Amino acid sequence: MATESTDGPEGYEAATDLESLQEEGRAVTTVGGHSVALFHHEGEVYGVDNRCPHMGFPLSKGTVEDGLLTCHWHHARFELSCGDTFDIWADDVRTFPTAVRDGTVYVDPDPETDVAPEVHWRNRLVDGMAENLSLVLAKSAIHLDGLGEGFATPLETAVDFGTKYRADGWGRGLTTLGAMANLYDQVDHDEKRRAMFVGVREVADNCAGEPPRFDQYALDNEDLGKDRLKSWFRETCEVRDSDGAERCLRAATATLPPEDLVEILVAAATDHLYMNGSHTIDFVNKAFETLDHVGWERAPDVLASTVDTITDGSRAEETSAWRQPVDVAELCFDADDDIPELSAAGDGKAWDRPDGFVDRLLGDDPHDIDEALRDAIREGATTEQLAHAVAVAALRRVAQFATSNEFGDWNTVHHTVSFANAVERLAGRTDADDLYRAC
Ligand code: FES
Incomplete structure (x- = not known):
């Protein structure tokens, strides 16, 4: 002593x-x-x-x-x-x-430190992400929380890191981070810290060993309207031109309001069926939800990071499971063609979900399910109403899932929930008819 x-x-x-x-x-x-x-x-x-x-x-x-x-x-x-x-x-x-x-x-019992504690722990958070060090990330999240920074610093740091240091862009790490940010306000104190840690750790882990991402520039023309940019974005995604698509999307983020950005991304993410086994639409939704937390000034980088999940995504209509024994893909494309007409028929009508509607969606006959969805739109169901009904059906499927089934079957069930949840959340952001075909 x-x-x-x-x-x-x-x-x-x-x-x-x-x-x-x-x-x-x-x-x-x-x-x-x-x-x-x-x-x-x-x-x-x-x-x-x-x-x-x-x-x-x-x-x-x-x-x-x-x-x-x-x-x-x-x-x-x-x-x-x-x-x-x-x-x-x-x-x-x-x-x-x-x-x-x-x-x-x-x-000297109390030497001055060169670096303020909050600066030290912000720097350590970045070190932890760069080196994928769970313990450093945990300590940083806890100390920053203790210093009153809550989830703000870890979330912003991880979003900036994850959108920059992964060539493939938005992935499971940033998606988990977005989910944790959604949970943060709904859990108590220790769980908040756990949510912060899990979010940043998943981003670090998802970026570990990956090459960085190099940004494209926005198209300079600021007079391009929504329809032109939407059309170009879909065309570039169609031919898997990620650079061209990113330039269009960055131009859109520079000039268009959030609801138009949602419409453009949802349109491209549903031009093909069930892309990436549900992950594409889920990632796009989580990117929007994350922007609600970190602020829309980050929209250019955050949304640009979702482009690859669209351009490089698998397309369910190319799999035999969607073609045999019933050509479900063709049913979907036919319905898509008819959406303008169905939507026009429903204009001005108010739809109340009929008894048994969700049961019908859970039936075994794809033709009957297709007809149920068409009937709903024709009778005035909004995209939000229809998306909600589909989400309820997807969740009921989880509740009824027998654990004796194979893991592969479980994957099918829970991916459907991810997809349906994303569509329902996105339907709350835009009235665009593109959400009907997502349903
Ligand atoms: S190196 Fe681990 S406690 Fe010192």
Whole structure:
């Protein structure tokens, strides 16, 4: 235990006598409430926080050699004089200035730090994402929350990181992050921290080992209207031209309101059936939901990151499962052709979901399901009403799923829920008829 002294530099506390420190090579003292490990090495006295910043092992039990302190638990190495680590997963260790007067070692118990704590933990969050270090991400999220930053900093950092450092763009990581942001306000304190951690960790994990993404520029012409940009975006997506599609979409984000951006993306994401086994529409929806949290000024980068999931997406009509024994794909395309007429017929009518409608959607006959959906539109069902009914059907399928079934069957069921949920949420953002065909 250090004692107050008037003989050392101002503010320093006496810690130990130099002679015994020279003999032992190390000592532990307490100054200002901190446990400090002191080392005598190469004729100098050094003080560092005795808790290893990695997982708390006492550094006084470590090895000092050639100016390096090595922790004995996981072998993190620290430059002894300033505490910088060689091992990013461990973090730098805090150092305490020392002075020797008349054979006594003094320690500054409260040295000024160059970096404010919130800056330190923001930087560590970025380190954790870059190196995919779960422990660093967890510590950063907890400290930032303790500093009053809540989910704002982790969310913005992870969105910026995830949209930049993954060549394929928006993926499962950012989708999970968006889901966690949705949950954040609905869970209690510890669960909030868990939500933050899970979100940022999934983004880091999804980006690990991936090449970065290089942005395209928006088309310069700011007079292009929604219809022209929508048409160009769909055409470029159709031929899997991701660069051209991104330029169109960035031009749209620069000039069009959110509801038009939703319409454009939903149109392209439903030009083919059940793209990427539901993930495309789910990712697009989560990108919009995430913008609600981080602010629409990030729309250009966030939405641009969804382009590849459309241009590179698998198309269900190319699979035999959608063609045999019933050509469901053709049923869908025929219905799509008829949507303008059905929608016009429903204009001005108010639709109440008939009894048994959801049961009909869960039936075994694709033709009857097709007819039920057509009837609803013809009778005035809005896109939101129809999307809600489809989502209820998808959820009921989960409730009725027998766990004795194969995992592959479960995948089919839960992906349908992802798709239906995304369509319902997107239908709340635009009145465009494109949402009918998503149903
Ligand atoms: S506790 Fe020191 S390296 Fe892990």
